[in-house]
Amino acid sequence: MIIVLKPEATKKEIKHIEDKIHELGLKPMLSVGKERTIIGIIGEEDKARIQPFEAFPGVESVMQIQKPYKFVSREFKKEPSVIKIAPGIEVGGNEIIIMAGPCTVENKERLISIANAVKKSGAKVLRGGAFKPRTSPYSFQGLKEKGMKFLYEAKKITGMPIVTELMDPRDIPLFLKYSDVIQIGARNMQNFELLKEVGKTRKPVLLKRGMANTIKDFLLSAEYIISEGNHNCILCERGIRTFEDTTRFTLDISAVPVIKKLSHLPVVIDPSHCSGIWDYVAPLSKAAIAVGADGLLIEVHDDPEKALCDGPQALKPHKFDALMQEMRGIASVIGRTIA
Amino acid sequence: MIIVLKPEATKKEIKHIEDKIHELGLKPMLSVGKERTIIGIIGEEDKARIQPFEAFPGVESVMQIQKPYKFVSREFKKEPSVIKIAPGIEVGGNEIIIMAGPCTVENKERLISIANAVKKSGAKVLRGGAFKPRTSPYSFQGLKEKGMKFLYEAKKITGMPIVTELMDPRDIPLFLKYSDVIQIGARNMQNFELLKEVGKTRKPVLLKRGMANTIKDFLLSAEYIISEGNHNCILCERGIRTFEDTTRFTLDISAVPVIKKLSHLPVVIDPSHCSGIWDYVAPLSKAAIAVGADGLLIEVHDDPEKALCDGPQALKPHKFDALMQEMRGIASVIGRTIA
Amino acid sequence: MIIVLKPEATKKEIKHIEDKIHELGLKPMLSVGKERTIIGIIGEEDKARIQPFEAFPGVESVMQIQKPYKFVSREFKKEPSVIKIAPGIEVGGNEIIIMAGPCTVENKERLISIANAVKKSGAKVLRGGAFKPRTSPYSFQGLKEKGMKFLYEAKKITGMPIVTELMDPRDIPLFLKYSDVIQIGARNMQNFELLKEVGKTRKPVLLKRGMANTIKDFLLSAEYIISEGNHNCILCERGIRTFEDTTRFTLDISAVPVIKKLSHLPVVIDPSHCSGIWDYVAPLSKAAIAVGADGLLIEVHDDPEKALCDGPQALKPHKFDALMQEMRGIASVIGRTIA
C-alpha cells in the first residue's frame, strides 16, 4: 500500500501515520520526493486495508498494490480451474460448453421440445428460468417451483444438466434438489447474503456480472462464494450498462482475456441478454468463441412470438444449429472443441 | 404503443400483427407514411406489453407511449406523498428531514454519543448500519443483531427514529421490531424478492437507487413495494456509476427534479456515499437542498480515523453542525424549513 | 414523428400543434387513447424535425420514427459499400484488410523496418501517426510534416498505402499529397468543421467513433462527410468510455453487427487503442474477425520499450505474424479471406 501525502503534511501528521502502521504490525517506508512524500507499507496489505488512512490528516490518497482478492486470483492458483457440472461435462477445460434453452420455462411440452432440439445441435446444458427477476412487477415472474419441476423432468428425459437462477436464499433447498448449476443473476451479483448461502453449498455456481460492476467487484463477489468453501464458481459476462442504446447492454468482450489474466476461474458469455435482439446473437457468439470464452449461454425458443419473456432475443432452433456449426469451426482454429 | 414496421414488411406480416392486437382486445391503427408504416395501439398499453411484438416478422422496433408504472406516478396521485416516520417526523412535506449518524454501528457508547451530537444539531432520524453490504468478504460485515439492539437503545435514549439497512428477507422480523425505516441498499434495488417482502410490511422503506439503474428502473422497483400494499416509500439518490473517478460515484442531482415530475414520492439524497470523501459532503448537501430534495442522509462520525467502515466520507460533529446552519439558510430561501 | 401529449393538454394546445404541422406542409393524425393522446406526423419527418415541438405547450415528448441520416443508411443503399484504397486494396469486400504499423512515426529507419515486417505477415495498409492527439500537452506530439514524409517514403519502398491521422483542416493539402486514407481520430469525431473539409476531398476517410458517442451520433458524423460528396467513408470502432478500468476503453464489439444492420458502410476495429495492453490485442483481434469486421487497425512495434507513444499496446512483429495465421483460419470459417 502506498500512502501519498499532501504537500503540506506536517512532521507530526507523518509520525502519527507511521505510528499507526507500526501498531498494525507493519513497516512504514518513507520516500521523500521533490513534490510529494509517500509512505509505502511493506508486508501484508490486508492488515493495512482495515485502517481508513484516507481519513488521516495529511493524507492525499491511498493506492493499493496488492489485489483485494485471494482465492480467485491467478497467483493463488496458476492452472485454470475446471468445474465439473455433470459426468463428462466440465467448464474450463479444452471443450467449450454450450448451455441453451428458453429464457423462461413456460410449460413442460415446450421445454422438452426445445431441450431436445438444442441437445441435438450439441448443447450440453439446459438453461431455463423458473424464478424470473423482472424489472416490472407486472411482467411474468416465472412458474417458480412448478418450473423447477419441469426442468427436472426435462433433465430426466434428455440427460442434460440444468442451470437456472436463484433469487432468494430461502429457495436453496429447491435448487439443491432440482438444479445442477445455480445461476446468480446480474441484479444479485452484490446480494452478499445470497452469495454466502450458495458458498455454503457445493453446487456449481454460475455468477453473472452486475451491469455496473467492474471486474474487480466481480472477482470479489466470486471471492464471497469461494471463501465460504464452494470452489465451483463459473463467471459469466453478460453486458454492462453504457450510454449506447442500440443494444440492451454493451457486451464487454475484453472481460474474457482480462479475467483469464487475473483469475483461474472459467468465464462464459451470455450473448442473448446483452444484445436483446436475436440477430446479434450469432455474431456475438462467434466472437465469444474467438476471444477465448469457456462456454456460452444462449436463448433458444421454437416460437419467439409466444415467448413469455425476452422473445425478441431468442434464436429459433434451426438458426441455433447453424450457429453451432460455425462455432465449431472457430473453436477448432483456436485449438478447442465444441461437441 | 407504436409498432414501427420495416420498409419491406409485407401485407401478410402487417395482417398478422393486426390480428394479434385484436386478439388482445385492442384496436390497431395503421398509418402509412412515405418511408415508414406504423401501427398505433389505442387502449390499455399494459395488455399489449406482454406480447413480444419485436419478435414478429416485419417489425423494426416498438415504442412505448405510456409509462410502465402506475402507483408511483404523478398521474396516479397528483399531490406529493408525505411519509410519516414517527410522531412529528414526516418526509415529503415542507420540512426537510436530515438523517445522520455513523456508517456502521461500532459500539453502543460511540453510537449514542454520535446520536446525541447529530440530534443537537437538528438531525431528526438516526442512521447506522448493522448489516453491511461490503464489496469484499474480508471487510467488516457489521454487528448484525447486536447492532440492531444498540440502535434500538440509542432510539430509546435520544427519541430519534432509526433507519438501517436490510439485506436478507429472513431478517424482516428483526427490522419490524427494532427499526423505524427499512433501508434497501443500492446493491439490492433489483433484489425483487426483498422488495416484495418489504412491500408486505407497512414500515416506511427508504429505497436507494442502484448504481446502474435508470430512473425508470428505480420507479419500477418502488412499484414492486407499493403494488404489494406498502405505500410508505421514500426514494434515495446516492450516485450512479460513470467513468469519472475522482468521486466514488457520480451524484445524479438532476434525479430530484426528474423524479418529482414523474412521481409523487419523496426523494432524499445521500451525499456521503456518492462522493466517498468528506470534504465534498458539505457542498453536495447544500446543492441537494437547493435542488429540492426532501431530506438528506449524512454520515457523521466523531473519530473517522477509527471508523470500521467508510471513515474517509464521515463528517465530524462540529462540521455537521456548521453545515446544518448553512442548509437552514438555503431551505429558507426556497420556502422550506429544516429543524 | 409521434408527438405525445400531456394528459392535461387542452384542445387549444392541440389545435395550435396541428396548425403548425399543416404550416410545414405535413399532415397531423390525432389518436385519442385512454390515457394519452398522440399526434402522428405522416410525411417527410425531416421537415418536422426543424420545429422544436417539445417546446410547445401541452407536449410531453416527441419520438422520431425515421432515421435522422440518409446517405449512410441501408435503406439508401442496400449493398455493402466497398471502398477502394489503392489498386487491389478494397475495404468492405470479401477480403478483410489488416492495417498495421507503429502508433507514431519515430524515425525513417524504424518505420521502414516495421512496414516491411507487417507487409511480410500480410498487412495491406501501413498505419502510423505523424500528428498525434495527446491528452497532455507535455507528451510527444508527433513529427508532423517530417513524419508525413517518412510515411510517404515507406510507401514508396514497400508499396503499402498509408493511413494517418488529420487533426487540423489547415493540414489537408499535406494529407492529399502524402496519405492514402485520412484518419479522423475519436477526439475529433464531432469536430464538424474538420468533417466538412474531408467531405470536400475524395480521399478515403477512416472515421473513428468518439469515446462517448452513440452509434447514431457516429453515423451522423459519417453523414457529414458523405453529404459533402465524399462517399469513401470507413467506420472504425475503437472502444467507448465506461466505468471499467482494467482496459483503457471498452471495445463495443456489438457495434459491428449493429452498424452493418443500419448502414452499408464498412466497419473496422482498432483492438490496440481500446485495450491499451498488448496481450489483449490478439484475443480481441480474433473476436473482431469472428464478429464480422471488414478490417483491423493494429499497432506493431519492434521495440515497444522505446516507443514514443503507446508502447504498452504494441505487438512485436513475431506475435503479429502468429496472430495473422489464426485470423486467417477464423476468416476462412466465416467465408472470408485475409491475405
Added chain:
Amino acid sequence: MIIVLKPEATKKEIKHIEDKIHELGLKPMLSVGKERTIIGIIGEEDKARIQPFEAFPGVESVMQIQKPYKFVSREFKKEPSVIKIAPGIEVGGNEIIIMAGPCTVENKERLISIANAVKKSGAKVLRGGAFKPRTSPYSFQGLKEKGMKFLYEAKKITGMPIVTELMDPRDIPLFLKYSDVIQIGARNMQNFELLKEVGKTRKPVLLKRGMANTIKDFLLSAEYIISEGNHNCILCERGIRTFEDTTRFTLDISAVPVIKKLSHLPVVIDPSHCSGIWDYVAPLSKAAIAVGADGLLIEVHDDPEKALCDGPQALKPHKFDALMQEMRGIASVIGRTIA
C-alpha cells in the same frame, strides 16, 4: 511514480528497469514486499513519464503519484484565479457571474430584445452561438460571420460582453474582433490544435468539459491553453454521458468542489445543455450556486417555439427573472453575491 512488478519478475528484469531509471537521471528505490516488489521513482516524475515502463518485461502496472498537469494545479497557484472579462466583470471572485442569452443567434432584433431582458434581470455576459456544432449535418448550422456581427451590435447597444463558440482555428481573427470570451465546446475539448491556437491569444477562454472526459482530461485540456501562455481560462461543467436518459446528459455537480480542490481556475455550470429541458434549469441553477460554482451559462429565449436550436431547454425571460431572485438569496447564504 511506482512501478509494480509481477510476482515472477526476474533479477535481470529488475536490473534493466533500474538501469533505465538511472539513464533518465532519476533514482529508483526498490521495496521488496511479501507478495509484490515495487520500484519507486524519486524525483521529477515528468521525466519518467515519457518512458513506457508498462512495456518492460516483468512490469505489472505503473502508478502515477504526481499530477500530470502543472499550471492549472492548486499547488502551482494557491489563490483562486480571477479572470477579467470586461471592466468590472470578473469570473472567480466573490461575485457569481450569470451569462445568459439564446442558444443561437437568429436575427438582430430578437438577439437585442433577449439581451435587454437578461441584462435587466442581472445577467452580466451575453451568450449566443453564431457557429453551431450540430450532431446532424441537416440541422441549422448558425449564422456564422453574420451572427458574430449581430452579437457585436448587441454588445454595443447593451454594453454586455459576448461569449460565443469557436469551432475552427481559421476563424480566430473573427473572434478576436467580435467576442470577449471564446467558448470551446464540449465536442472540441480534445481538439488540441484548436486549444493551442486559443492558447496563443490572450482572450478569456470558456472551456467546456467533453461529455466523456474525466476531470483529469479536462484539466489537461486547460493545461494546453495555459501552457501556450493564455492564463485566462474558465472551466465549464455541462454534463457527462451516462446511461440515464431522462436528461440529455448527467450534470456532474460534484465536479465543482473536485475541480476547486485540484485547481485554482474558476468553474461555471451550464444547466441548460445538460438537462435539455427547461423546467429542470431552475432547480439545477440553484444547486449550482449552492455547490459553489463561479458562474452560470443559461439559455433564455422569448419564443422557444420558434427557436432554431434547442428551444425546449430555453427559459422565458420572466422565468429567468424569477430564478435570478432565488439565486441571489442562495448566493447570499453562502456569502457570495449576484448582481
